[in-house]
Amino acid sequence: MRKHQLETPQHEKFRRGKRPIGTSVLKKSRTQYVWLNVLPDDLWLKVRQGETVWGALKREGVELESDCGGLGKCGKCKVRVLSSIGPPSKEEEELLDEEELKQGIRLACRTEVDKDFVIHTEETDFEAEYFQILKTGHRPFFHTQPLINKRLITLPPDLLDEGISEMDRIKMVMVPEYQDLVAPIHCLRTLPERLDATDYHGAAVLHENSLLAWQDWEEVDCHFGLVYDLGTSTLVGKLISLIDGSEVAVVSCLNSQMKYGSNVISRLKYLQDHANGLERFHNLLINDLNRITTRLLKAANLQPNDVFIAVAAGNTTMQHFLLTLDPSGIAEAPFSPVLTDGLIVGAAAVGLELHPEALCYVMPTKSGYIGGDLISVILTSGAWEQEDEIILGLDLGTNGEIFLGNHKRLLTCSAAAGPALEGATISHGMIAKAGAIEGVSVEADNVSYQIIGNIKPKGVCGSGLVDLVAVLLHCGYINHEGLLRPPRKNRIESLDSKMIKRAGVYEFLIASAEESYSSRPMYLTQKDIRELQLAKAAVAAGIQILMNDMGIVTEDIKHVYLAGALGNYVDPLSAIRTGLIPRFNPEIVTSLGNAASTGASMALLSKNYWRMANELSDFIEHVELSSRLDFNEFFVENMDFPKGNIW
Amino acid sequence: MGEYKALNGAVLKGDINTATAEMQKAIDADKNVQDIIDNGLIAAMDEVGERFSKGLLFVPQMLRAAKTMQECMKLIEPLLQKGDVTPKGKVLIGTVRGDLHDIGKNLVSMMMESAGFMITDLGVDVPPEKFVQKAQEVEPDIVAMSALLSTTMPAMPQTIEALGKAGLRAKVKVMIGGAPVTENYAHEIRADAYASDAGSAVSKAKKLLGIS
Numbered sequence: 001m002r003k004h005q006l007e008t009p010q011h012e013k014f015r016r017g018k019r020p021i022g023t024s025v026l027k028k029s030r031t032q033y034v035w036l037n038v039l040p041d042d043l044w045l046k047v048r049q050g051e052t053v054w055g056a057l058k059r060e061g062v063e064l065e066s067d068c069g070g071l072g073k074c075g076k077c078k079v080r081v082l083s084s085i086g087p088p089s090k091e092e093e094e095l096l097d098e099e100e101l102k103q104g105i106r107l108a109c110r111t112e113v114d115k116d117f118v119i120h121t122e123e124t125d126f127e128a129e130y131f132q133i134l135k136t137g138h139r140p141f142f143h144t145q146p147l148i149n150k151r152l153i154t155l156p157p158d159l160l161d162e163g164i165s166e167m168d169r170i171k172m173v174m175v176p177e178y179q180d181l182v183a184p185i186h187c188l189r190t191l192p193e194r195l196d197a198t199d200y201h202g203a204a205v206l207h208e209n210s211l212l213a214w215q216d217w218e219e220v221d222c223h224f225g226l227v228y229d230l231g232t233s234t235l236v237g238k239l240i241s242l243i244d245g246s247e248v249a250v251v252s253c254l255n256s257q258m259k260y261g262s263n264v265i266s267r268l269k270y271l272q273d274h275a276n277g278l279e280r281f282h283n284l285l286i287n288d289l290n291r292i293t294t295r296l297l298k299a300a301n302l303q304p305n306d307v308f309i310a311v312a313a314g315n316t317t318m319q320h321f322l323l324t325l326d327p328s329g330i331a332e333a334p335f336s337p338v339l340t341d342g343l344i345v346g347a348a349a350v351g352l353e354l355h356p357e358a359l360c361y362v363m364p365t366k367s368g369y370i371g372g373d374l375i376s377v378i379l380t381s382g383a384w385e386q387e388d389e390i391i392l393g394l395d396l397g398t399n400g401e402i403f404l405g406n407h408k409r410l411l412t413c414s415a416a417a418g419p420a421l422e423g424a425t426i427s428h429g430m431i432a433k434a435g436a437i438e439g440v441s442v443e444a445d446n447v448s449y450q451i452i453g454n455i456k457p458k459g460v461c462g463s464g465l466v467d468l469v470a471v472l473l474h475c476g477y478i479n480h481e482g483l484l485r486p487p488r489k490n491r492i493e494s495l496d497s498k499m500i501k502r503a504g505v506y507e508f509l510i511a512s513a514e515e516s517y518s519s520r521p522m523y524l525t526q527k528d529i530r531e532l533q534l535a536k537a538a539v540a541a542g543i544q545i546l547m548n549d550m551g552i553v554t555e556d557i558k559h560v561y562l563a564g565a566l567g568n569y570v571d572p573l574s575a576i577r578t579g580l581i582p583r584f585n586p587e588i589v590t591s592l593g594n595a596a597s598t599g600a601s602m603a604l605l606s607k608n609y610w611r612m613a614n615e616l617s618d619f620i621e622h623v624e625l626s627s628r629l630d631f632n633e634f635f636v637e638n639m640d641f642p643k644g645n646i647w
Numbered sequence: 648m649g650e651y652k653a654l655n656g657a658v659l660k661g662d663i664n665t666a667t668a669e670m671q672k673a674i675d676a677d678k679n680v681q682d683i684i685d686n687g688l689i690a691a692m693d694e695v696g697e698r699f700s701k702g703l704l705f706v707p708q709m710l711r712a713a714k715t716m717q718e719c720m721k722l723i724e725p726l727l728q729k730g731d732v733t734p735k736g737k738v739l740i741g742t743v744r745g746d747l748h749d750i751g752k753n754l755v756s757m758m759m760e761s762a763g764f765m766i767t768d769l770g771v772d773v774p775p776e777k778f779v780q781k782a783q784e785v786e787p788d789i790v791a792m793s794a795l796l797s798t799t800m801p802a803m804p805q806t807i808e809a810l811g812k813a814g815l816r817a818k819v820k821v822m823i824g825g826a827p828v829t830e831n832y833a834h835e836i837r838a839d840a841y842a843s844d845a846g847s848a849v850s851k852a853k854k855l856l857g858i859s
Contacts, residue, residue, distance in 0.1 A: 266797055269797045331796070333772060418826075481704070481705060481707070504701065504703070505703060529702075530702050533705060632749065632753075636706055639706050
């Protein structure tokens with residue numbers, strides 16, 4: 001009856017997901033680093049294992065109250081630790097009362113960060129919650145060749161008297177590579193002064209054949225870029241070192257457009273009804289991105305002027321909002337966007353507060369519903385570089401975007417899974433944030449939940465819903481048609497007691513009034529199961545159509561990659577048990593983490609990947625499911641659950 | 648109704664073999680044709696609709712039940728004289744302009760057909776003009792519209808307006824449905840009824856036409 005063989009404790013999962021890849025800094029030193037997530041600002045700090053919370057926060061400029069300066073005497077530097085934590089220190093026992101200790105309140109100066117940790121710096125602010133947003137992903141190893149270069153240049157003094165223009169002198173040193181060097185007006189205006197100030201020995205900031213700035217030579221090592229993942233519900237920003245490719249800081253926030261609707265369709269609807277809607281969405285987005293940027297820069301002690309490049313990836317609609325392009329065409333068949341090509345624009349032109357000459361790369365898309373985010377996911381998966389083995393990838397959120405194939409052929413589609421997989425339309429559903437049940441297992445006939453933040457449950461998020469239904473299917477409390485009722489045989493007492501019948505229909509008691517956060521009982525209803533059936537049938541039908549068009553069967557697929565809000569956290573066994581994905585060997589199913597931002601950072605770090613992304617957008621084929629007659633057939637076929645148990 | 652218990656049960660389960668065998672038995676026993684249809688088949692489909700509304704059965708089961716009913720009807724059709732069975736009403740149905748979703752709409756059609764309505768299905772992405780043109784042609788009692796996207800919902804009032812301009816509004820009842828559609832929205836755009844699912848669509852339609 002033990003479910004998850006692959007199950008790991010919550011903090012392990014957390015840790016695994018957040019470990020940055022390809023950080024050469026880590027390789028050089030023996031020091032172990034862990035992540036410290038600081039709420040409510042949602043700062044992500046890379047901290048030496050064993051460092052105190054106090055030390056880490058002080059280094060990053062986060063103010064805490066204190067009279068004693070971190071000696072463990074005043075008891076004022078209180079933080080609330082949301083992760084599981086060991087017993088309090090002697091000082092803490094003396095300075096904090098029992099109730100505080102029970103709530104996880106600790107002293108920052110006495111708390112060592114020994115594993116990935118979430119803390120809250122304002123104990124009174126119970127409203128701010130920890131959102132579980134995917135931030136770090138795995139990416140393949142590659143040679144970095146960033147979109148922006150910095151080069152140390154010394155102009156020889158013997159040229160000083162010959163009356164050649166400053167630009168020509170720079171070119172002469174940089175031939176043959178930069179013989180067509182140009183410079184934007186802002187750079188030219190400050191050039192004489194900058195050359196003088198640096199004594200003709202400085203760092204040239206270069207983008208293609210353009211000189212963006214002439215900096216002090218020490219600044220050659222201050223070389224960073226930004227990536228933005230423009231999610232419909234969440235925005236994630238990352239500060240990336242362009243020298244070694246490491247992730248320096250990660251910040252995320254809820255998309256401020258959420259109050260105008262939680263999905264793309266409702267945003268488009270808002271545009272239909274409001275003349276100034278596009279401008280409003282653009283401004284909200286830019287404000288969010290600038291706020292994220294400020295925090296990222298602060299974490300690394302940088303100024304906006306230090307950053308010359310950002311890469312943005314999102315669904316087609318969000319990318320249109322960034323560029324203030326009208327995405328209304330995406331709302332109705334035939335779903336035409338304004339632009340699908342990758343675009344390079346001035347960051348200032350879209351409103352990003354970076355260096356005045358900074359550039360913003362916006363990922364190419366394929367169509368109205370196959371966005372720059374999926375192209376980034378494909379980049380991350382390496383599917384396009386794969387010659388033989390066939391790869392299936394799923395970016396699971398409100399829309400299930402799917403790709404299948406390899407370098408020979410790549411098919412994509414977007415299956416309207418509906419919001420159920422993100423917890424919406426479910427009676428006690430919620431998005432993945434503190435209090436959400438994100439995992440369910442049955443052990444010794446007892447149901448147990450993994451809850452984000454380890455507090456009383458407030459609801460069920462997508463991965464929790466899939467897990468719960470998988471467990472109930474496994475135990476026979478949901479039949480293959482999706483009917484919730486106690487089985488005829490092999491009944492389990494602890495489950496029986498949670499089956500409640502109302503007007504002839506059963507509901508499953510997830511948590512009683514005493515067990516739940518709101519002191520109200522939480523149920524999984526028959527209708528919730530129907531919503532999940534619709535969602536998973538849409539995804540499964542999408543997979544089936546791509547497999548049919550490709551002329552392959554399940555066994556031909558060698559790797560399955562999951563990404564997106566649900567994809568990264570859903571248990572592969574539960575995904576298979578519910579029929580969300582076909583019956584693969586669970587070992588070939590792996591999570592890609594936040595693959596959208598990983599793909600964007602690959603483009604940032606390598607011109608080659610940016611070029612590849614643009615080629616990909618031409619190369620991939622888009623299968624429009626809504627115009628496919630066989631889609632309905634597969635959709636209905638996949639509504640039932642698979643019959644056999646798999647663990 | 649107890650008389651057709653086995654037939655009812657087989658239709659409800661979507662068991663085509665048992666249902667057609669029971670159907671043949673009833674025909675061989677010389678039962679009244681209308682009685683077999685009403686109490687043997689339609690009664691079972693009513694139950695299917697009710698269970699669907701409660702969530703006790705789902706789309707695949709509903710489709711199988713409807714398929715079973717169709718197979719049973721095939722046995723009885725050769726015996727029907729013209730005028731033996733009068734349709735409960737005529738329904739013109741379609742998914743509105745810009746919207747390509749058709750499963751929900753198909754389920755409604757099927758359930759209505761199973762309940763004895765005569766259906767004209769215009770398919771998906773149906774512009775208001777087409778609703779009007781076809782309404783003039785088939786003179787339906789009910790025009791039923793489906794929309795699955797909040798962005799395509801405005802095509803519903805547009806269609807109602809077009810029906811009005813063509814002088815048809817008073818002659819037909821308008822029903823609407825689809826995931827983002829609500830009872831309130833139906834009031835707002837002056838539709839005559841809203842149905843939340845294929846099961847309740849049938850009872851709403853009957854109510855609109857004053858059929859029990």
